[in-house]
Every structure is written in C-alpha cells, then in structure tokens.
Amino acid sequence: MASSHIAVCNALLGILLGTIVQGAPLSNVGDSTEVIDFYQLFNNPEAHLSLTDGPDTIYFIEDHGYPAERHYVTTEDGYIISLFRIPFSHNLQNQDDKRPIAFLQHGLFGSSDAWPSLGPDDALPFLLSDAGYDVWMGNARGNRYSRNHTTRSTKHPDFWRFSWHEIAYYDIAAAIDYTLSTENGEGQEGIHYVGHSQGTTVMFVLMSSRPEYNEKVKTAHMLAPVAFMDHMDDIMVNTLSPYLGFNNVYSTLFCSQEFLPYNDFVLALMYSVCLPGSIVSSFCSSSNETTVEQGRSNTTATALLSGVMPAGISTDQVLHYMQEHQSGHFRQFDFGTKKNLKIYGTESPPDYPTELITTEMHLWYSDNDEMSAVEDVLRVAETLPNKVMHHMEDPLWDHNDFANNWEVRQYINEPIIAIMNEYEAKSKSGQ
Secondary structure (H helix, E strand, O other), rough: OOOHHHHHHHHHHHHHHHHHHHHHHOOOOOOOOOOOOOOHHHHHOOOOOOOOOOOOOHHHHOOOOOOOOOEEEEEOOOOOEEEEEOOOOOOOOOOOOOOEEEEEOOOOOOHHHHHHHOOOOOOHHHHHHHHHOOOEEOOOOOOOOOOOOOOOOOOHHHHHHOHHHHHHHHHHHHHHHHHHHOOOOOOOOOOOEEEOHHHHHHHHHHHHOOOHHHHEEEEEEEEEOOOOOOOOOHHHHHHHHHHHHOOHHHHHHHHOOOOOOOOHHHHHHHHHHHHHHHOOHHHHHHHHHHHHHHOOEHHHHHHHOOOOOOOOHHHHHHHHHHHHHHHHHOOOOOOHHHHHHHHOOOOOOEEOOOOOOOOOEEEEEOOOOOOOOOHHHHHHHHOOEEEEEEOOOOOOOOOOHHHHHHHHHHHHHHHHHHHHHHHHHHHHOOO
C-alpha cells in the first residue's frame, strides 16, 4: 500500500493504543474480557462524503476496455472471498487459446484495486493480459470484497479471529485451486504468483505450511518480502510492538476486531489527512516530499487509491506482525502459553519451515525499504533452496515504489513478465 496510507494507519493505531492503555485494567485479562468495538468508533453516521459507492476493481479494468469477471470462492473454514479476473486480452483476442495463469495478491490494508490503478500502460494486470496471460487478483478475507462467511457475521468477533496465517493457509490455497479448476486452468501444472508486502508473507506461509502447493506454483515474485522483521525501521512499529507484540492486556483488548473499517468516515479521513495544512500531515511528510520533489509516484493512481483504501483488515493481522517484530522469529500466531500448548503442543508457536519451499522464488528488495529491511530479506533468503535475488539499484527505492513508482513497468513489471515467459518457453520445449 502507499507509504502515506501506512503512516496514517500507524498513527491511528497509536491513537487506538492510547485509548486502550488509558482504559486498561492493571490486572491480567482472561478470555471473557469484553472487547472494544472499534467498528463503532469509526463507523460515524455523521460523515457526509460518500466514498464507499466509488469505483471497484471491475470498473478499474473495464474502464480501459479489458474484460473483467468477479468470482466468489468459499474457503475450507467458510470464508467467502472474491477474485477478480481479466480472462483474456481484448487487444490479442486470445480467448480461445490456452493461457498461462498469473495470480496477484495485495498487501496489508489493500485489495485487488491496487493492481490496475496504474492504468493500461504500466499496471501489471494489463501488461500480463497483453502478454497472453489469464490474470487473477485475490482479496484477503475481511477486506471490502471478502466480507462474507457461511455462518459468521462481520459484527461478531468470531469473524475477525484470523491473521495472515489463515489468509495464507486457506484463502490463497483456495484461490490457487479455484483458478486451476476453471476451463482454462484445467490441465495446467500451476500458476505464476506475484505478491506485494503482506502478499509475500502469505506465500511464504502457504508454501512452508502446505508444501504440496509448491507443485502448483511455477514462479513466485515477492515484492518487498516480509517474513523476519528484526530490522524493520518504522517508528510506529518500534513504538507499538513492545505493547502489542506480546500476549498481554493490551493485545487482548485489541484482538479480533475490524481495524479501519471500509466506510465513508475512514475513507474521508484517509483522503484528507495528508493534505497540505492538515494538523497531522507530518505523519505523511516524508512520503509527500519524496512524491513531490522526486516525482517518484504515479499521482493519478495515488488519488484513485485514496478512495478505496484502507480496504479493511483484522486487528489480529497487526498483532501477528507486532509479534514477529518482538520475537525475531517468523512463526505462527502467539496465543499465550496456555492456548499455545492446546493448539501447537508447545509453549511457543512453531516457526514456519521455509526451507521446505521448493518453488522458484524471486525476491525483489531495496536498500531504502523501511518495512522490509535488507538484512531481514537476506535472512529468509538463506533458508530458501530455490531463490533468485533482485536487488534494486536505485538507492531511493522504497516499499511503495514496488507498487506505484513511475518506472515500475521498466524495473519490476517487464522483468517479471520476461521471467514468466522464459519459464513458459522452457516448459513448451520440454526442458
């Protein structure tokens, strides 16, 4: 997601933590504690600017003449997630050809809207479509497109009891299986995967937790990979993780709720908070200075995404990342000693066995990414038996640049497509 959105979300997270700290009891809290309904805090009926009726992924695709489809997929644990698809290229008219599958997964706070926002000349979905691929875009449970369950209501904490572990283990697995079950997917050995930020975390989790899925992924492209987080240099993460990175009264009060709901009030706030003159614009100043002075980001795409992000997440996703930052491990969710023993059979959660990932993993990383430090990327890379490293030479390239830089087509998207094409060419030749 955009750097300014990360900054503001972190700022709001700090405000919420302050509310928790002020109202938290001094003693430990058990499972029966009544949780704060943050949905009600942010679902302000007095907000008059309506943004939730704005454009969706279908619009972003069809507006440029490409065909678009929405598919609903039910996961093993009952969540109903949405996938968007560009089935063929209207430029190639290749709907009758067998087309290799490319699957794209968004980052934290995002949705499938992020991928086509750069437009037909630069956005990866359109470039892939015109290169002959069957393009799919996923949506994690809980965001604006995946807010349904076979039995649970979004108004109940049970719906929000998930982190990116469940998104990986259930959502991404179900999405891959579904794409391969379509008429075009039948008979194909697997898909090509591209993920950004949390979209990389979930792939690391899936491929190590369910290693059979290594056989279903041809190449995986991890943009700004996030697994280990020891060296993450984000001021709000450094400030908040000592409180939220452990199983304690603060994390108990914060857990299993919707964070920054997708509604008019939050969208209007996110849209306005970084404008010049805003009393909290300092949270976004570094990002804005980079955008204005260096001209690094596609401002049209940034404006479009301001009306659709944040798309909605569970607070447990935030907690899980905070735990990683504190523990120095890349491991499953820490429920506390008692519940860990019941679920995992050990006092501490197990590490993800990333050494089991055999898929061809392409790690795209940079020196100026405060959310995905070079040391942490190299650490996870050491565990991967089949990886290719892509270090960005631009010293200013940051976390957001992987998604929204003016030159992302030249430095990211076209090289990714070239790697996929090379794989497909070798497969056809029988090598």
